[in-house]
Every structure is written in structure tokens, then in C-alpha cells.
Amino acid sequence: MSAEGGMRSARRSGSGGTGAVATSAEARVPLWVQLTSLVLALTAVGIGSYLTVAHYADPAALACPDTGIVNCTLVTTSSWSVVAGVPLAVIGLAWGVVMTALTVPWAWRASVPWVHRVRLVLSGAGAAMVLYLVYVELFRIGAICLWCTAMHVTAVALFGVVLAGTALGAAGRSADPAHA
Amino acid sequence: MRVSTAGTTHVVGIGRARVFAPVLRAQSPHLSDLPVAPPFRARTHQEENSHTMSNKNQMNKNQNTKTNQNTNNPNRRPARTGPSGRTHPDRRGREPVPASGLRRFRTTHPVLAALIPVGLVVAAVATMVVVKATGGSPGPAAAASHLTTGNSATSNADTTALPPSVVAALAVPASTLEAVGSSASVVMPSPTGTSAVAKTADGKVQVTYVGAEYCPYCAAERWAMAVALSRFGTLSGLSGTHSSGSDVYPNTQTLSFYGSSYSSPYVDFQPVEEATNQVVNGNYQRLQTPTAAQQALVAKYDTTGSIPFLDIGNKYVVTGASFSPQLLQGLSREQIAAQLQNPSSPVAQAIDGAANTITAAICASDGGQPASVCNTPAIQSLVKKLGA
Numbered sequence: 001m002s003a004e005g006g007m008r009s010a011r012r013s014g015s016g017g018t019g020a021v022a023t024s025a026e027a028r029v030p031l032w033v034q035l036t037s038l039v040l041a042l043t044a045v046g047i048g049s050y051l052t053v054a055h056y057a058d059p060a061a062l063a064c065p066d067t068g069i070v071n072c073t074l075v076t077t078s079s080w081s082v083v084a085g086v087p088l089a090v091i092g093l094a095w096g097v098v099m100t101a102l103t104v105p106w107a108w109r110a111s112v113p114w115v116h117r118v119r120l121v122l123s124g125a126g127a128a129m130v131l132y133l134v135y136v137e138l139f140r141i142g143a144i145c146l147w148c149t150a151m152h153v154t155a156v157a158l159f160g161v162v163l164a165g166t167a168l169g170a171a172g173r174s175a176d177p178a179h180a
Numbered sequence: 181m182r183v184s185t186a187g188t189t190h191v192v193g194i195g196r197a198r199v200f201a202p203v204l205r206a207q208s209p210h211l212s213d214l215p216v217a218p219p220f221r222a223r224t225h226q227e228e229n230s231h232t233m234s235n236k237n238q239m240n241k242n243q244n245t246k247t248n249q250n251t252n253n254p255n256r257r258p259a260r261t262g263p264s265g266r267t268h269p270d271r272r273g274r275e276p277v278p279a280s281g282l283r284r285f286r287t288t289h290p291v292l293a294a295l296i297p298v299g300l301v302v303a304a305v306a307t308m309v310v311v312k313a314t315g316g317s318p319g320p321a322a323a324a325s326h327l328t329t330g331n332s333a334t335s336n337a338d339t340t341a342l343p344p345s346v347v348a349a350l351a352v353p354a355s356t357l358e359a360v361g362s363s364a365s366v367v368m369p370s371p372t373g374t375s376a377v378a379k380t381a382d383g384k385v386q387v388t389y390v391g392a393e394y395c396p397y398c399a400a401e402r403w404a405m406a407v408a409l410s411r412f413g414t415l416s417g418l419s420g421t422h423s424s425g426s427d428v429y430p431n432t433q434t435l436s437f438y439g440s441s442y443s444s445p446y447v448d449f450q451p452v453e454e455a456t457n458q459v460v461n462g463n464y465q466r467l468q469t470p471t472a473a474q475q476a477l478v479a480k481y482d483t484t485g486s487i488p489f490l491d492i493g494n495k496y497v498v499t500g501a502s503f504s505p506q507l508l509q510g511l512s513r514e515q516i517a518a519q520l521q522n523p524s525s526p527v528a529q530a531i532d533g534a535a536n537t538i539t540a541a542i543c544a545s546d547g548g549q550p551a552s553v554c555n556t557p558a559i560q561s562l563v564k565k566l567g568a
Binding site for chain 1: 290291293294295297298301302304305308309312381382414416417441443445
């Protein structure tokens with residue numbers, strides 16, 4: 001009976017959004033996931049910042065080869081570099097900032113479920129955006145921007161780490177006797 | 181887990197529900213009514229006996245069937261068994277868990293299973309790279325050039341890809357353009373009298389071109405436009421074409437803006453090629469239609485309706501060619517391109533000279549940016565001539 005009583009208690013805490021469930025989640029998301037995701041998100045912020053500054057200052061000043069298939073200026077000044085009047089560099093920077101906020105250790109431990117959902121959705125949206133932008137670079141512009149590619153790799157890697165962290169967290173909670 | 185109620189056998193998803201229900205409850209307070217995993221407490225003899233007695237007949241049919249305290253729980257959903265219909269004991273060996281291959285993989289390798297979407301993304305990118313590497317899509321930016329080659333396949337079968345040598349030659353060195361300066365044979369852009377420059381939301385000067393591939397005057401003007409625009413940004417996707425063979429200055433060799441794109445921090449270039457050089461049912465084949473705004477520009481500043489029409493920020497317009505297409509007669513695109521680098525050649529004086537006037541009009545509209553282009557003596561002189 002004591003085990004059943006414990007389960008009922010955990011259930012009430014979970015439904016209320018605080019308590020034992022959050023503590024369990026904290027314990028089950030590995031530290032490497034928290035740190036790797038944070039580093040990747042900060043990398044995205046760094047690249048996004050550089051591209052944003054270059055966009056408004058001098059796009060041709062990007063530290064990037066300007067010959068052959070690699071041509072950052074061609075990509076970052078193309079008509080596809082702006083969405084609804086907002087430069088993609090700014091969108092990427094904003095995405096990086098939000099992902100940073102969602103991947104700090106406190107966010108991984110958050111008891112409110114929407115934090116985990118938004119993290120997962122935004123990381124997935126980033127990966128989907130990568131597919132679109134790679135298509136645009138290869139088939140519409142005909143050039144590759146190295147800085148954009150670095151951002152793409154970061155976004156896909158972050159998507160993977162977030163997925164892994166979410167899976168490990170879920171598996172950890174399921175294996176937790178208090179939540180089994 | 182098989183549960184018998186009132187003579188009906190259900191398969192209860194204990195294993196899967198135990199894995200995911202706590203996660204769902206933790207992430208979704210409104211899902212708190214999801215079935216709670218059974219407590220796994222030992223059943224009392226009384227419970228055992230009670231269940232056994234109430235399901236005696238069914239128990240006789242299936243010796244593997246176990247009892248459960250939550251048999252009558254309305255929230256408990258039947259689970260699906262795998263294709264084989266087999267069930268497996270969970271890690272504690274207490275309950276048979278329905279499992280398919282995928283479900284078992286997700287349970288035993290949660291991280292690998294979670295990374296499947298990442299693998300799909302990587303595979304999609306790899307596929308695009310392979311298609312790009314093996315396909316005939318737009319070529320890379322030419323070395324040391326702001327112009328790129330274009331598709332050989334457009335709606336006009338008579339349009340071809342520009343050879344790399346032609347693309348590279350369109351990036352005329354600043355020294356050559358400076359040496360050409362202004363030419364007496366070149367018509368200057370006309371001021372519209374409007375002081376407000378038409379710009380995009382991000383501050384780029386709007387440059388609109390309306391022409392057609394059959395038009396020999398357009399054929400001549402495009403060379404100058406390409407040279408001028410390449411000083412402010414990057415043209416890509418250009419194609420090679422020629423004017424109509426049945427019009428004046430027949431088969432004037434040129435490039436087409438159809439299917440091209442232009443990127444620049446200073447200029448927003450919107451070209452419209454209204455028709456090809458191919459006659460279909462007595463008319464040139466339709467290619468592009470100007471937008472209502474572009475048609476309004478033509479109606480306002482090009483009252484004769486002649487092409488080419490070039491609007492630079494609504495501040496300057498060019499109607500008709502800036503020089504005579506006669507200069508280009510009999511020359512191939514490669515020959516024209518080669519002469520662009522020679523400031524003493526008549527072709528360079530015409531094309532580069534016209535490019536300088538267009539450059540000056542853009543400089544007079546965008547606040548003199550970039551300085552490396554607009555602050556040269558030749559351009560400064562032309563800006564003054566434009567009355568800016």
C-alpha cells in the first residue's frame with residue numbers, strides 16, 4: 001500500500017506541475033546533454049550575431065571566400081536572405097537566443113511542460129529551416145555560404161541533442177520506480 | 181497483458197503506458213487523468229481468489245492470463261500487440277509487454293530511436309548535395325566575378341548558358357570603366373523630376389527593368405545594365421540569348437535577365453522580360469508579365485511604351501537603348517565580352533560608357549554607396565551631369 005500511496009502522490013505533483021516529477025526530470029537528463037545543447041545554442045548566437053552585424057554593416061566584409069561555389073556575400077545579400085522584411089540573420093540570432101534560454105540547465109529541469117515542448121518544437125523548426133535554406137543555396141542561388149553552413153550544422157546538431165535529451169529524460173522517468 | 185472481463189479478453193498496454201504515461205502526465209497537466217501505471221503491489225490472496233472465481237472460464241482457456249486490479253478502470257485502454265501478436269515480459273518480468281520491432285527498438289535504444297529524425301535531415305541534405313553535384317542546376321559564381329552563369333534550360337529553347345569567359349568579362353575592372361568615363365555617343369538617363377527615391381523597406385534603391393528578348397535595343401542595353409549592376413551587387417542565373425532574327429539589328433547577341441537573380445545591399449533589381457525571341461502564332465511567345473506597380477511605372481514614365489524601360493528609384497529613367505545596337509552587329513557574345521576590357525574599343529566605349537551613366541544614376545539615388553564605386557572621378561562627373 002505504501003508504494004501505491006507514493007504513486008498517487010507523485011501523480012498529483014505531476015499534474016500540478018511541480019514536485020517529484022520535476023526532480024526526477026532533473027536527475028534523468030544527463031549533464032552532457034545539458035552542456036552540449038547550451039554550447040551549441042551559444043554557438044548559434046555567436047554565428048547569428050556575426051551574420052547580423054555583417055548584414056547591417058557590410059555584407060561583403062564577411063570573412064569568407066568569394067570565389068567558386070563558396071560565396072557568402074552572394075547568399076547573404078540574395079533576395080532569399082530576407083523573410084517578410086526581416087533578415088534571416090536576425091531570425092537566426094533570435095532563434096539562437098531563445099534556444100539558449102531553453103537549454104540552460106534550469107530550463108532542462110523546468111517543471112512546466114511547455115518549456116520542454118517549445119524546446120523540442122523550436123529545435124525541430126531549426127532543422128526544417130536548414131533543409132529549406134540548403135535547397136535555396138544549392139538550387140536557387142547556386143552558392144554556399146560557409147557561415148550559414150556552420151549555422152546549419154549547429155542547428156541540426158542541436159536538434160539531435162535535444163531529441164536525445166528528451167528521449168533520455170523520458171526513459172529515465174519511465175525507469176524511475178517512483179514513476180513506474 | 182491480457183485481462184478478462186465478462187468473458188471478453190482485452191490486451192492492456194501496461195508496458196507502453198508505463199513508459200509514456202508518466203512523461204505525458206509530467207508534461208501535460210491536463211493529461212493527468214491518463215491511466216496511472218499499476219502499483220505492482222502484491223495481490224492479496226483474497227483478490228487473487230476473487231478474480232480467479234469471477235473469470236474461471238476464461239482462465240481455463242488461457243493459462244497465461246493474469247489478473248489485474250484495474251480491470252474495470254474505464255481509463256485503461258487496450259494496447260496493440262505487434263505484428264506477431266507476441267507479448268514480452270517487461271524488465272521486471274512481471275507483465276507481458278506487447279511489442280513490435282520498432283517499439284522494442286525504441287525501448288531498448290531510446291537515443292538512437294530519437295536520432296532518426298536527425299538522420300533523415302542529414303540524408304535529405306546529402307541527397308540535395310548529390311543531386312546538385314550531378315545535375316545541371318545553376319553553376320557556381322565565377323571566379324573574381326560578380327556574375328554567374330545561368331541555366332541552359334529556360335522556357336526559350338533558343339536561350340543558352342553563358343560561357344564562363346563571358347560571365348567573367350562582365351566584371352569590368354574599375355580602371356577600364358574610369359578610362360572610358362562618359363561617351364558622347366551614350367544617352368544619359370533622364371531625371372523624372374521626382375525628389376523622393378523609391379526604396380525598399382530595407383533601404384535599397386528600386387531598379388525596374390522592362391524589356392523583351394526579341395528586342396534589339398534591349399539586347400544592347402542589357403550589356404550595360406549587367407556591367408553597372410555588377411558594381412553594386414551580384415547577378416546570377418544569367419542566360420545567353422539574341423534579339424529577333426526578323427527585326428532591325430537582327431540576332432543581336434546579348435544576355436537575358438529571365439530566370440536571373442540579383443543580390444545587393446544597395447539595389448533591389450526587378451527585371452521583366454515580357455517575351456522570348458520566338459514567334460508563336462504570329463506573336464512573340466509571352467514570358468513574363470509586369471506587376472500592376474511596374475505597369476504603373478511604365479505608364480507614368482514611358483508614355484510612348486517603348487522598351488527597354490529602366491527606372492532607377494523613380495528618379496531617373498532610361499527609355500530605349502543608351503547606344504545603338506548597330507555597334508554589336510555581327511559580333512558573338514564572346515567577342516563583345518572580350519572588347520569590354522579595352523577602353524579604346526567602340527564596343528567598350530558604348531557599353532562601359534552606358535554602364536557608367538547607369539552607375540551614376542544609382543549613386544545619385546542611393547546616397548553615393550558604395551564609396552568605392554560612387555566616389556570615382558568619372559562617376560562623380562556623371563552624377564553632376566545628371567543634375568543630382
